[in-house]
Amino acid sequence: MSAWLTATVVAAEMAIPDGRLLTLDVPGWDGSLPGQHLDLRLTAEDGYQAVRSYSMASYGPAGHVQLAVDRLPDGEVSPYLVEELMPGDQFEVKGPIGRYFVWRTMQSEPVQLVAGGSGVVPLMAMIRAHDDSESAAPFRMLYSVRSPEHAYYAGELATRVGERFRLDWVYTGRTPNGWPRPPGRIDREIVEELIIAPGERPTVYVCGATGFVEAVASLLVELGHDPLRIKTERYGGA
Amino acid sequence: MAVISRGFGSRRRGSNPDLPPGQYLTTDFPVLSAGPTPEIDRAEWQFVIRDETGTRHEWSWDAMMALPVEDVHTDIHCVTRWSKLGTTWRGVALDTLFAEVETSYDYAMIHSYGGYTTNVPLADLLDGQAWIAFEFDGEPLVPEHGGPARLLLPHLYFWKSAKWVRGIVMHSDDDPGFWEQNGYHTYGDPWKEQRYGDS
Ligand SMILES: Cc1cc2nc3c(=O)[nH]c(=O)nc-3n(C[C@H](O)[C@H](O)[C@H](O)COP(=O)(O)OP(=O)(O)OC[C@H]3O[C@@H](n4cnc5c(N)ncnc54)[C@H](O)[C@@H]3O)c2cc1C
Numbered sequence: 402m403s404a405w406l407t408a409t410v411v412a413a414e415m416a417i418p419d420g421r422l423l424t425l426d427v428p429g430w431d432g433s434l435p436g437q438h439l440d441l442r443l444t445a446e447d448g449y450q451a452v453r454s455y456s457m458a459s460y461g462p463a464g465h466v467q468l469a470v471d472r473l474p475d476g477e478v479s480p481y482l483v484e485e486l487m488p489g490d491q492f493e494v495k496g497p498i499g500r501y502f503v504w505r506t507m508q509s510e511p512v513q514l515v516a517g518g519s520g521v522v523p524l525m526a527m528i529r530a531h532d533d534s535e536s537a538a539p540f541r542m543l544y545s546v547r548s549p550e551h552a553y554y555a556g557e558l559a560t561r562v563g564e565r566f567r568l569d570w571v572y573t574g575r576t577p578n579g580w581p582r583p584p585g586r587i588d589r590e591i592v593e594e595l596i597i598a599p600g601e602r603p604t605v606y607v608c609g610a611t612g613f614v615e616a617v618a619s620l621l622v623e624l625g626h627d628p629l630r631i632k633t634e635r636y637g638g639a
Numbered sequence: 640m641a642v643i644s645r646g647f648g649s650r651r652r653g654s655n656p657d658l659p660p661g662q663y664l665t666t667d668f669p670v671l672s673a674g675p676t677p678e679i680d681r682a683e684w685q686f687v688i689r690d691e692t693g694t695r696h697e698w699s700w701d702a703m704m705a706l707p708v709e710d711v712h713t714d715i716h717c718v719t720r721w722s723k724l725g726t727t728w729r730g731v732a733l734d735t736l737f738a739e740v741e742t743s744y745d746y747a748m749i750h751s752y753g754g755y756t757t758n759v760p761l762a763d764l765l766d767g768q769a770w771i772a773f774e775f776d777g778e779p780l781v782p783e784h785g786g787p788a789r790l791l792l793p794h795l796y797f798w799k800s801a802k803w804v805r806g807i808v809m810h811s812d813d814d815p816g817f818w819e820q821n822g823y824h825t826y827g828d829p830w831k832e833q834r835y836g837d838s
Pocket of ligand 1: 469609719
């Protein structure tokens with residue numbers, strides 16, 4: 402496995418009320434597959450260190466690495482990344498990590514993505530890779546967010562929607578005006594209506610906080626999806 | 640020398656000598672799995688050890704419960720960096736199960752309901768180091784955490800403690816299991832920080 406590499410923050414922008422996008426310059430970075438994550442290490446003046454994992458929205462051979470980080474109010478690392486870090490600041494990264502929760506361009510089956518909050522990050526890399534490729538595989542994403550303001554990549558996602566990529570939203574706290582469905586979590590009815598049917602044998606990628614992933618994955622299995630075609634990435638938390 | 644991150648460190652957690660390098664303490668019990676949580680009926684549950692002659696040593700749920708059960712107090716360390724200290728489990732020692740298995744093979748492939756596998760040297764399963772655990776914190780093990788039964792192998796990173804365990808196949812070589820093929824270290828000693836394999 403590769404060594405720790407120095408990452409320099411090129412850009413840091415608030416993207417949602419309590420989360421931000423970080424763009425990193427990492428000399429020596431070998432690139433990554435869509436869906437992979439890295440380990441991020443912070444070192445304090447006195448040598449104290451903390452490491453956390455973050456998925457990458459970027460993919461491909463080289464170039465800048467892109468992360469999106471939610472601020473957890475009681476967290477140790479995420480409040481620093483979201484509130485204090487500035488362009489020019491440095492930390493270390495190691496990776497890419499994980500060869501299971503990835504999408505490869507040679508996969509030809511339909512793909513259903515299910516994102517909860519910042520769980521969209523590795524799925525964004527898959528959407529970009531799919532859009533940039535000649536792949537004819539149909540892609541569809543169900544993106545669950547607290548409110549319209551809490552969606553990462555809303556603008557870019559809208560431009561990527563088309564014949565090969567369909568996007569559906571679920572709002573858990575507040576919907577846009579005139580939205581047909583009241584706010585609420587992904588339930589059986591939503592899965593039946595907005596997720597590629599098991600009969601089409603999709604590969605389903607589910608990513609987000611652990612509770613979200615558990616709930617969605619068990620609904621999928623109940624509704625007849627093959628457990629071996631459901632790939633999950635759990636971020637932690639309840 | 641590591642690069643310093645300006646202004647980092649004000650919210651640090653206290654350091655703890657019981658924690659392997661790069662781990663932090665949690666009081667929750669987070670979940671790491673690659674797919675959905677399977678539901679397994681105890682009436683159909685079965686545990687099988689298969690040796691190099693193809694002989695199958697089988698235990699039903701009731702047969703497993705009839706074996707001597709041990710209380711285990713141990714720390715657990717997940718590759719995703721959380722550790723939990725002083726956890727309490729109950730289960731059957733692998734020594735008890737292997738007492739009736741004759742094998743000259745040195746490696747074990749652990750198999751789970753749902754199709755996942757992980758590889759472990761046989762020596763790491765014996766001498767009071769490993770159990771088939773079916774109780775956590777005085778309660779039956781819930782499916783999210785591997786119930787009805789999981790392997791408990793606390794001296795290695797916790798992905799080796801296979802959830803929903805259903806059997807062991809003896810191997811002559813240290814062939815990589817599911818997690819090890821997908822980026823994790825072949826052995827996984829937390830004190831040596833053996834998290835990831837070569838990729
Ligand atoms: C493979 C992987 C990829 C990840 N990718 C991302 C990503 O792209 N963006 C991102 O923002 N985070 C991601 N995470 C989560 C991230 O690693 C950290 O756990 C998170 O930033 C919290 O760190 P912290 O130090 O602020 O909180 P800590 O101090 O570690 O934890 C504070 C409290 O929050 C709880 N907690 C931890 N994680 C979560 C969570 N996700 N939701 C709710 N509660 C939680 C903890 O159990 C604890 O009680 C990923 C995690 C994994 C394992």
